[in-house]
Amino acid sequence: MNYFSINQVFGQPDFSILYQLINLMNFFTRLKAILVVTVVTHTLGYAQYSYGIKPIAYEAYTNSVKHNASNELVNLEKFIPGIVLDIRYSTTNNFTDEKIYNLARAYARRPVAEALKKAQAEFALQGVGIKIYDAYRPYGATVKFYEVYRDTTYVASPYKGSRHNRGCAVDMTLVDLKTGEELKMPTEFDSFKKEAWPSTKIKDPQIKKNRDLIISVMEKHGFKVNASEWWHFDFIGWQKFDVMDIDFEELE
Numbered sequence: 351m352n353y354f355s356i357n358q359v360f361g362q363p364d365f366s367i368l369y370q371l372i373n374l375m376n377f378f379t380r381l382k383a384i385l386v387v388t389v390v391t392h393t394l395g396y397a398q399y400s401y402g403i404k405p406i407a408y409e410a411y412t413n414s415v416k417h418n419a420s421n422e423l424v425n426l427e428k429f430i431p432g433i434v435l436d437i438r439y440s441t442t443n444n445f446t447d448e449k450i451y452n453l454a455r456a457y458a459r460r461p462v463a464e465a466l467k468k469a470q471a472e473f474a475l476q477g478v479g480i481k482i483y484d485a486y487r488p489y490g491a492t493v494k495f496y497e498v499y500r501d502t503t504y505v506a507s508p509y510k511g512s513r514h515n516r517g518c519a520v521d522m523t524l525v526d527l528k529t530g531e532e533l534k535m536p537t538e539f540d541s542f543k544k545e546a547w548p549s550t551k552i553k554d555p556q557i558k559k560n561r562d563l564i565i566s567v568m569e570k571h572g573f574k575v576n577a578s579e580w581w582h583f584d585f586i587g588w589q590k591f592d593v594m595d596i597d598f599e600e601l602e
């Protein structure tokens with residue numbers, strides 16, 4: 351599919367159209383135009399992708415934090431006492447069988463981190479804690495998932511970006527605070543089975559109780575469970591935050 355047909359279908363202009371127009375110009379005009387487009391796209395801090403999305407890069411992100419503190423990506427491991435990380439995309443233990451991240455990190459926007467901290471405190475009253483599988487995810491990883499597995503029931507469409515890319519979604523489960531063991535849930539993380547849907551009936555009363563607990567506490571604290579993934583929670587108000595393509599290394 352070429353860029354023109356992508357844009358006709360999805361109606362989102364991107365810089366590649368400009369590059370195609372440039373190809374129609376004479377040599378010197380072309381050189382000047384390429385220079386202008388390159389300077390403009392770099393100045394705006396956009397990373398280049400062909401899905402019509404212009405995720406913000408590190409510089410634009412730091413500027414956005416200066417204007418609005420709620421844009422800050424907060425390190426959840428430092429911010430929430432006792433939270434456990436099992437960042438599957440920093441290992442080969444995920445549906446791609448590839449290591450996607452170089453570092454095992456969990457970041458979320460400040461209001462998301464604050465809501466999660468309150469949820470963790472409430473879970474603790476029941477003797478359980480949060481284990482994070484994934485939180486903020488750079489846009490480049492979403493593109494990679496889509497190119498591996500093109501079913502947007504389970505992977506986000508790169509034409510829209512994922513709520514993970516906005517720092518407003520967490521993939522998680524619960525662990526027993528005494529033993530550290532995961533509570534039994536309907537499926538494994540990232541299962542593509544129908545049992546992963548929160549609407550699927552569960553026979554086992556203990557599993558049902560665990561699923562009810564994770565969903566009820568998270569929804570009480572400003573999150574909404576995903577319709578096909580019991581482990582995925584979107585922060586309500588995610589629309590206010592931009593899609594980002596910033597690696598964990600840049601946030602350290």
Ligand SMILES: [Zn+2]
Binds near residue numbers: 581
């Ligand atoms: Zn997710």
